[in-house]
Amino acid sequence: MNEFNAIWEIEERLSTLPRGYISQKRIGGKTRYYLQWKENGKVKSQYIPLELLEETKAQIEERRRLQEQMKEWKVKNGKERFFETNVVICDELDAMIRSVYGLKKCEMYDRILSYQAQPAMCF
Structure with missing residues (x-):
């Protein structure tokens, strides 16, 4: 497995894991557990x-x-996060625009999502 794939897989896995920490509270004589995290400056x-x-x-x-593995990798390699993007250009872009012209918003979103599902072009 190459380095790019390893980093991408770590980032994908991180996106599925919960953020924050576990706290315990005594409520009504029972211990209850909560996942707590900060979002927009609020807990x-x-x-x-x-x-x-x-x-x-x-x-x-x-x-x-x-997260520690990612931090170590960035320190070791001095590299920023990898990213991947899909680019639609020229005739493909023109075809996409023509296919949604005159449609309602919700119909456009469905069409655009179908284009996003197509494989990315590499150059």
Whole structure:
């Protein structure tokens, strides 16, 4: 596996893992667990049922481990994050515009999404 694919897979996995930390609160004599994270400068909370607590802890630990790997890689290689993009040009772009001309917004979005699902062109 090449370096680009490894970094991309780590970033993909990070996007699926929960952010934040687990806190415990005593409510009504019972200990309850919450996933807490910051969003737009505010602390957000989500209750974690007891049966999902261990799985959530493991996911948070995996996120921390993967973030550390990314940090080490960036320090070692002095490189910024890789990214991938799809580019539509010339005749393909013209065909896309003609296909949505005169459609309602919701119909346009459906068409555009179908173009995004097509493989990217490399040059």
